[in-house]
Amino acid sequence: MSGVSKDNINELKNFANPPANVKLALEPVIALLLNKSTKPEWAEIKAELKKETFKNSVLLFDKDKIGKKCSAFISSTYLKTEGSYNIDAFFNASKAAGPLAMWLKSII
Secondary structure (H helix, E strand, O other), X not given: OOOOOHHHHHHHHOOOOOOHHHXXXXXXXXXXXXXXXXXXXXXXXXXXXXXXXXXXXXXXXXXXXXXXXXXXXXXXXXXXXXXXXXXXXXXXXXXOHHHHHHXXXXXX
16 A cells, blocks of 8 residues: 555546446445445545545554444455455556555455
8 A cells, every 4th residue: 555656546536437446446445444334435435535644544544443344344245255356457447446455355
C-alpha cells in the first residue's frame, strides 16, 4: 500500500462508472474501513477515496477493531469462492486496486 501514489488513488475516484474489477476490489476494502456488513455503493466508495486521510486510514488500520458481522460479510461475499477475488485481475485493472485488494486479504 505504501507504494500507491496519490495519482493512483485519484484515478480511482475519478471513475464515474468504474471497471468491474476496480469496483469488486474496492467494495470490501471500503466495507472494512467503515465496518459495514453491506455492500457500499460506488458513491460511498468515491467519498472515502476523496478523503485526504484515506491512505493513512488503510496504513494505520487496526485489524483488532473489525466487527464480526463485517468480517463475515466480506468473507462470505468476496473471499469464499476461490478465485473470485482475483488479485492479478485487480492489478491489471488499476495500480491502486491491486495493492488495496492484497491489503484486504492480509487483514481478513
